[in-house]
Amino acid sequence: MPSVSDTLTIKGHQLKNRLTMAPTVKFGWAGPDGKLSDRHVAHYIERAKHGIGLLCVEATAVTPDGRFTDGHIGLWEDGQIDKHRLVTDACRELGVVSLIQLNHTGNVTNPAIGEAKGPSSVPTRSGVSREMSIDEIHAMQQAFISAAVRAKKAGYDGVQLHGCHSYLINQFVCKTTNLRTDEYGGSDENRARFASEIIRGIRNECGSDFLISVRTVGADPDLASCAAVAEEYLKAGCDLLQVSSGINEPEDSVLHPGENFTKVNALGVRFHEIFGGRVPVSCVHNIFTPEQVHAFLDKGLVDLVDLARAVLADPCFPEAVLSGSDYVRCRNCPRCQYGPFAKDRCPATILRQKAGRSFAD
Numbered sequence: 001m002p003s004v005s006d007t008l009t010i011k012g013h014q015l016k017n018r019l020t021m022a023p024t025v026k027f028g029w030a031g032p033d034g035k036l037s038d039r040h041v042a043h044y045i046e047r048a049k050h051g052i053g054l055l056c057v058e059a060t061a062v063t064p065d066g067r068f069t070d071g072h073i074g075l076w077e078d079g080q081i082d083k084h085r086l087v088t089d090a091c092r093e094l095g096v097v098s099l100i101q102l103n104h105t106g107n108v109t110n111p112a113i114g115e116a117k118g119p120s121s122v123p124t125r126s127g128v129s130r131e132m133s134i135d136e137i138h139a140m141q142q143a144f145i146s147a148a149v150r151a152k153k154a155g156y157d158g159v160q161l162h163g164c165h166s167y168l169i170n171q172f173v174c175k176t177t178n179l180r181t182d183e184y185g186g187s188d189e190n191r192a193r194f195a196s197e198i199i200r201g202i203r204n205e206c207g208s209d210f211l212i213s214v215r216t217v218g219a220d221p222d223l224a225s226c227a228a229v230a231e232e233y234l235k236a237g238c239d240l241l242q243v244s245s246g247i248n249e250p251e252d253s254v255l256h257p258g259e260n261f262t263k264v265n266a267l268g269v270r271f272h273e274i275f276g277g278r279v280p281v282s283c284v285h286n287i288f289t290p291e292q293v294h295a296f297l298d299k300g301l302v303d304l305v306d307l308a309r310a311v312l313a314d315p316c317f318p319e320a321v322l323s324g325s326d327y328v329r330c331r332n333c334p335r336c337q338y339g340p341f342a343k344d345r346c347p348a349t350i351l352r353q354k355a356g357r358s359f360a361d
């Protein structure tokens with residue numbers, strides 16, 4: 001059974017332990033130019049300093065119209081590369097593997113940012129989306145590939161494709177948002193094709209040792225179909241699977257029947273049963289204590305534990321898991337105070353700072 005402090009080598013990139021930082025977008029921290037801000041740089045370097053094995057920088061738009069807001073980062077042009085080197089250089093010095101998540105919002109694009117377009121014309125929260133033509137699909141795939149090339153130039157060890165949480169890649173996989181009858185719709189293989197061709201393109205452009213991870217859906221419409229989609233990603237060259245929720249499968253805190261963990265955690269565990277040994281698999285969601293981390297890793301339920309809010313609340317959480325030191329626990333606020341609906345500052349961050357443990361937010 002793996003232990004949390006065991007190393008894991010993927011394509012020659014050694015993770016010093018089994019803890020990974022999940023992507024968490026920082027709304028409003030960037031300017032309209034989509035460049036990383038000093039605040040981002042300080043935030044990520046702080047997270048890299050305290051024991052995490054792999055750090056994944058937040059959802060990063062591959063085109064300007066794929067951003068969540070106009071205060072959100074992108075890698076759609078070369079001028080956006082430079083600042084990332086501060087993060088990747090620090091990660092390299094600290095022995096942390098670095099990824100950046102690539103995304104397009106597709107049919108949930110904010111009307112203030114761009115047109116809502118996706119695999120099919122379907123009702124969305126702001127109207128009806130427009131179906132993308134084949135030429136547009138190919139141009140969008142190229143935008144992901146070009147962003148990955150920029151990520152490589154910026155010094156990242158690899159990229160993570162955002163394939164869940166209702167964004168464009170997820171929209172191609174999901175049967176209720178993809179009604180196409182051409183080669184990008186219908187069967188599991190066809191619905192996976194949009195991302196699989198991106199993976200192949202990135203592999204061609206960025207080489208065999210560049211890590212390609214996919215954050216994919218675990219049960220929308222069902223486990224078997226999602227596993228078949230992930231199988232296509234593996235055939236295309238995916239090196240690491242992180243499993244989370246999809247469009248019709250919200251990320252709630254309901255416990256998986258018969259288990260002491262959430263339904264979203266269970267998706268990672270099921271994927272590990274299917275793909276374990278072939279590709280590393282992580283789980284995520286509501287993991288806030290060292291005991292929870294150990295419960296997954298010590299029983300070999302997954303290869304890696306992905307942490308989002310626990311390391312937002314306290315960058316030292318990985319050290320607490322590894323060596324039992326003190327940490328401030330995430331309060332699991334209904335709306336994370338780092339998120340788009342944040343009204344105040346993160347309460348855990350305030351507590352940590354009051355205790356004299358002041359780090360870059």
Ligand SMILES: Cc1cc2nc3c(=O)[nH]c(=O)nc-3n(C[C@H](O)[C@H](O)[C@H](O)COP(=O)(O)O)c2cc1C
Binds near residue numbers: 022023024244307
């Ligand atoms: C503030 C905030 C921003 C997030 N941004 C992203 C993102 O950029 N990409 C992504 O795939 N998930 C994003 N998520 C989801 C997290 O990566 C993670 O899946 C979710 O918070 C559950 O994990 P946790 O319980 O460890 O926080 C975000 C979550 C939060 C709270």
